[in-house]
Amino acid sequence: xxxxxxxxxxxxxxxxxxxxxxxxxxxxxxxxxxxxxxxxxxxxxxxxxxxxxxxxxxxxxxxxxxxxxxxxxxxxxxxxxxxxxxxxxxxxxxxxxxxxxxxxxxxxxxxxxxxxxxxxxxxxxxxxxxxxxxxxxxxxxxxxxxxxxxxxxxxxxxxxxxxxxxxxxxxxxxxxxxxxxxxxxxxxxxxxxxxxxxxxxxxxxxxxxxxxxxxxxxxxxxxxxxxxxxxxxxxxxxxxxxxxxxxxxxxxxxxxxxxxxxxxxxxxxxxxxxxxxxxxxxxxxxxxxxxxxxxxxxxxxxxxxxxxxxxxxxxxxxxxx
Ligand SMILES: NC(=O)c1ccc[n+]([C@@H]2O[C@H](COP(=O)([O-])OP(=O)(O)OC[C@H]3O[C@@H](n4cnc5c(N)ncnc54)[C@H](OP(=O)(O)O)[C@@H]3O)[C@@H](O)[C@H]2O)c1
Numbered sequence: 001x002x003x004x005x006x007x008x009x010x011x012x013x014x015x016x017x018x019x020x021x022x023x024x025x026x027x028x029x030x031x032x033x034x035x036x037x038x039x040x041x042x043x044x045x046x047x048x049x050x051x052x053x054x055x056x057x058x059x060x061x062x063x064x065x066x067x068x069x070x071x072x073x074x075x076x077x078x079x080x081x082x083x084x085x086x087x088x089x090x091x092x093x094x095x096x097x098x099x100x101x102x103x104x105x106x107x108x109x110x111x112x113x114x115x116x117x118x119x120x121x122x123x124x125x126x127x128x129x130x131x132x133x134x135x136x137x138x139x140x141x142x143x144x145x146x147x148x149x150x151x152x153x154x155x156x157x158x159x160x161x162x163x164x165x166x167x168x169x170x171x172x173x174x175x176x177x178x179x180x181x182x183x184x185x186x187x188x189x190x191x192x193x194x195x196x197x198x199x200x201x202x203x204x205x206x207x208x209x210x211x212x213x214x215x216x217x218x219x220x221x222x223x224x225x226x227x228x229x230x231x232x233x234x235x236x237x238x239x240x241x242x243x244x245x246x247x248x249x250x251x252x253x254x255x256x257x258x259x260x261x262x263x264x265x266x267x268x269x270x271x272x273x274x275x276x277x278x279x280x281x282x283x284x285x286x287x288x289x290x291x292x293x294x295x296x297x298x299x300x301x302x303x304x305x306x307x308x309x310x311x312x313x314x315x316x317x318x319x320x321x
Pocket of ligand 1: 018019020021022031055056133163164183210211212213214215216217218220222268270287288289290291294295296298299
């Protein structure tokens with residue numbers, strides 16, 4: 001699979017990486033029931049197919065996603081082990097564990113403690129990329145970043161990046177230490193970052209690993225109104241703006257257009273959605289959520305599948321209609 005250098009780092013990452021949010025299992029922002037054995041099989045299959053990095057976060061499943069990632073990679077030979085990227089800034093305590101909630105904290109001692117806990121759960125000596133999950137509270141991002149730069153100097157993390165940050169916030173952090181990467185949302189129905197964030201990253205050599213390339217499953221062609229209605233109550237998507245009317249019907253017209261391209265080209269519709277984000281030259285790679293081995297098999301091919309300019313234009317026409 002084609003690899004690209006991530007920002008100023010020495011990491012050469014495949015254009016598709018595995019996103020480990022859904023495999024965290026039940027919590028406030030969970031995706032319904034998830035079996036760990038399916039998650040572990042999905043990770044191993046993705047790695048077999050060439051994926052060389054995993055994105056997780058301490059908060060996904062309140063630590064559980066990191067534990068599952070750690071279990072999946074534990075016995076892999078060092079040369080075959082994927083890079084592991086994780087995030088800090090969303091914490092929980094015993095009280096939160098009962099309600100399965102989390103709270104924001106970017107204070108230095110908290111960031112350090114989070115990194116140490118993540119290292120234990122992942123069973124690794126160093127986190128390949130450590131990211132601030134959300135810039136909350138905004139006034140504390142410099143404090144967190146200064147601590148993350150120290151963790152990098154100590155070798156506990158190899159590179160440092162951010163997620164969900166604005167250009168102004170990245171400018172503030174750059175005064176303290178270089179920002180290796182940004183992790184923003186990007187897919188055909190959420191193109192907000194095209195205006196200023198992607199151009200800023202491209203100009204300043206900041207790698208971009210974009211999340212939710214299939215709009216969390218909506219753009220795969222398999223998400224019908226019937227399936228949405230039958231999603232369990234503990235799947236956050238059931239209440240999401242994009243999954244409810246009137247937005248859902250608009251989105252499903254785009255899905256139909258993607259499905260039509262996919263049928264002509266003989267690939268799963270999910271690959272059309274992922275290939276669309278990868279066509280943007282400012283995008284280093286896409287983080288694709290995979291819960292089962294079959295999802296890895298159906299999506300990884302997007303890294304080698306290019307949409308033509310005419311196909312992209314046909315999608316734009318549906319969006320503008
Ligand atoms: N930094 C942040 O704030 C942030 C926010 C969101 C995501 N992320 C990261 O980005 C990753 C990916 O984002 P995402 O999980 O929201 O969205 P995504 O990659 O757009 O969608 C993933 C979901 O689509 C479904 N799916 C996957 N392959 C499929 C296939 N071949 N056919 C049909 N359905 C398929 C699966 O859910 P079902 O099978 O249940 O439908 C899967 O969980 C996350 O795991 C996380 O690492 C980060």
